[in-house]
Amino acid sequence: MNGMMIFKVALRALLRNKVRSILTALGIIVGIAAVIAVVAIGEGASTSMKAQISSMGDNMLIVFGGSMKKGGVHGGSGGFQTLMSEDGEAMSRDYPELIKAYTPLVRSGGQAIYQENNWATQIQGVTPTFVAVRKWDVASGVFFTDADLRAGARVCVVGQTIVDSLFNGQDPIGETFRVRNIPFKVLGVLSKKGTTSMGQDQDDIIIMPLTTVKRVLRRGSFNNVDQLLFSIYDMGQMAEAKRAMSDLLRQRHRLGPTVEDDFTIIDMTEISDMLTSVSSMMTILMAVVASISLLVGGIGIMNIMLVSVTERTREIGLRMAIGAAPVAILLQFLTEAAVLSTLGGVLGILLGVGGAYTVGDLNKWPIYVTPISVVISFGFSAFVGIFFGFYPALRASRLNPIDCLRYE
Amino acid sequence: MGQEDVWALNGVTLQVKKGEFVAIMGHSGSGKSTLLNVLGCLDVPTSGRYILDGTPVAGMNRAALARVRNQKIGFVFQSFNLLSRTTARENVELPMLYNPTAPRGKALHDRAEYLLEHVGLGDRMLHTPGQLSGGQQQRVAIARALMNNPPLLLADEPTGNLDSHASQEIMHYFRKLNEQGQTIVMVTHETDIAAYAKRKIVMRDGKVLP
Structure with a gap:
């Protein structure tokens, strides 16, 4: 039983239960869509902020006159004409x-x-x-x-x-x-x-x-x-x-070592860093919330896979009787979970990108879908499937074929 | 209350030669199903030996047993055990998916189609079990059992879920297979079904009656 065969068997098993497969993947779809959309909106905001700041000038450094203390009174920016x-x-x-x-x-x-x-x-x-x-x-x-x-x-x-x-x-x-x-x-x-x-x-x-x-x-x-x-x-x-x-x-300006500056230097990158750090903190916060929904989606997959193993006990027994080794059963269920979650991931990415652009259009928000967020989401969805699919798959592979065939 | 040891089988000595058609009979609880499980490498005896097609089976791990089942044994069950919502051809192909030496692709389809034609379902290849009668389903199951060309065909009450007409058909087919050289061991409690076999073994309380 090679990899391609296992993949085919798993895919066929999923297609046999289309509605359940989609419902199972729904948790992942929603989770990934939420992560993608949130990150796209957050990145869009921060990118447009950076663009705005860079539109103020090309690596700009601004010097204001003033802010010199005279007799204990601060003049403030531009207060003195030096x-x-x-x-x-x-x-x-x-x-x-x-x-x-x-x-x-x-x-x-x-x-x-x-x-x-x-x-x-x-x-x-x-x-x-x-x-x-x-x-x-x-x-x-x-x-x-x-x-x-x-x-x-x-x-x-x-x-x-x-x-x-x-x-x-x-x-x-x-x-x-x-x-x-x-x-x-x-x-x-x-x-x-x-x-x-x-x-x-x-x-x-x-x-x-x-x-x-x-x-x-x-x-x-x-x-x-x-x-x-x-x-x-x-x-x-x-x-x-x-x-x-x-x-x-x-x-x-002939300022002695003890005299305060009579000017203020502002670096545009400081403002830019401050603004982007606020927006990236928001993005991280929202991504964490979205990740929790992804975790819930993963638990959903585990739950359905466990139900599926119980429901398909006879099928497992039959497959074992006709020569499926325990590892083949393990891989089949693991592949089913992984296929389910990665397909969910792909759908989630599409939904998330679409959703982000729709929301962005409605609110006139800039949207930026980062390739890295897509790659990470895809990888994470595969990981969720394998991680949460492993226990049900292991349980399936440890079943006794005689009990399975007798199972009603 | 402690557990009580139950000897499902005790002191069974049985030799089935190549080309035989054996019916194992007995009341429920007589140990005939356990014997069939041992013969089918689904269960291993606590003690004793079982040599299948020249290979001693005792002491094998689960993966090795699975390989033996895949290549040396074909199973036919009372309740057919076909995968639902799966075409007859795919059901028949199933054992070969677990056979690393089996052909793939078109050769796989050809073998499945040849067997389905052989059991008289040449026009039902793409039907799913739900679209087939009990007798037809059992014939799909037989085609599946023959897929890897196993030396031993095991049948557990193969007619138990069929009406008498379909039962006769299946038994005629078994006899035909046997005449072509297929070794068959069948468990049944119906004497008229057992009558199709060449040799009858009766079991009681885990022992083979002489």
């Missing part, structure tokens, strides 16, 4: 192996007016390298140039929300709108970024040359900026870059 555009330039110059791109950033805001529409929005002043740092390019038109930056030209690029609210969705390129009665010309429209996981609309923004914001909107004479944005070559260099940045800024 951060210079030159700080960032020095950093780029000193660490070319770390810094891929850099832009200083100043923030402003105001009521933008175009024809009969007006819209309050935030305005950021940056350099053209902003495109590289934030991995955010124009979808149409052009970004402003270094020449615009040097000239402090009254030009800008706008986010999609501005197009929708200020320009009624019309193409704004070449149009002029006003902020505080100063006209600005739209050169381009930024590609859509969407809402952050914190609910902030990233597309509700106007980007201008740094010099324009400082001279025209803020009318400042100081050379300070609000933020320095850096893009680091490799994720693994984050810690090194932060340390280098901190040392350089302390040195340039």
Whole structure:
């Protein structure tokens, strides 16, 4: 009796009792489907969270000015205007192996007016390298140039929300709108970024040359900026870059060893790690709950297999009488349990994937079915079948053929 | 109350030669079924020897006994013991599935079909037991017993569940098989059935009556 034969015999025995086979596998089907669906939903959430975070920039490191204590009072982020555009330039110059791109950033805001529409929005002043740092390019038109930056030209690029609210969705390129009665010309429209996981609309923004914001909107004479944005070559260099940045800024700001930092460095990977650790904890928790249902499914298989052994006592007796060795009986029942549970596993995977996408569609949740979860579920269902099928199979193989043939 | 030893068989000496057709008779409790179990290698005697087709069977483990049953013995039962919801052909093929030296695939089907034709069920090969009469079911069981071409055919009350017409058919078939050289040992308590055999053995209280 070779493996193929045992498999055929087991399959035939299962097909002879289709309804019972399906009912037996149901526990496994539901358990696997639950695991697959839960993991797919969880992974979808965490993947989209990661995508959102990476959409904020390319391995971004942000330096805020401020948080210096003066006379016991914390100024908070941006409270003191100590951060210079030159700080960032020095950093780029000193660490070319770390810094891929850099832009200083100043923030402003105001009521933008175009024809009969007006819209309050935030305005950021940056350099053209902003495109590289934030991995955010124009979808149409052009970004402003270094020449615009040097000239402090009254030009800008706008986010999609501005197009929708200020320009009624019309193409704004070449149009002029006003902020505080100063006209600005739209050169381009930024590609859509969407809402952050914190609910902030990233597309509700106007980007201008740094010099324009400082001279025209803020009318400042100081050379300070609000933020320095850096893009680091490799994720693994984050810690090194932060340390280098901190040392350089302390040195340039002439802070003594006992003085606190007058800046704050934020690493986007920290936020990303925090968010993903929360979501993966939820996924694990739900997967544990789903696994328990899988265990129950396994016990269901054992229960039905035990009933099946009792019910098929005469069949077992006959098979033994015509020459089935105990090991052949053991393997037959074991194979039946394994086939049942793996088929249940396959159906469960299909059901779980389908269910996850259905739920995802209804709730507009992102879904990501990881190949590893499918492989593990399949392996686990086979294991459940063999583990819980072994005892009934062993019992069947130990039966005495004479008693079996006499069994009513 | 302790257990009492029961001697189902005691001092039985029996020789069945190749080509014989033996009927074992006796009342219930006479030990005839136990004797058949021993002959069929389903049970082993507490003491004594049993030599089947030149092979001493005593002392074999369960796997070895299963192999002997598979290759040297064909069983026919009172209640047919066919697998339900399984075609006649598949039922007949069953012993060969447990025979490692048996052919597979088409040769297996051919052998089963040949035997089913031989027992007169050539047109019922794909019927399941539920679609067959008692006599037909028993003929499927006989075809199954012959599948591995065993030297010994054992029948336990083969007509016990059949009407007299079907009983006669089955017994005619047994006699035909015997004439072709098949050794048959049959247990029965009906004298008219035993009459088909060439030799009768009567048992009482675990002993063979002279």
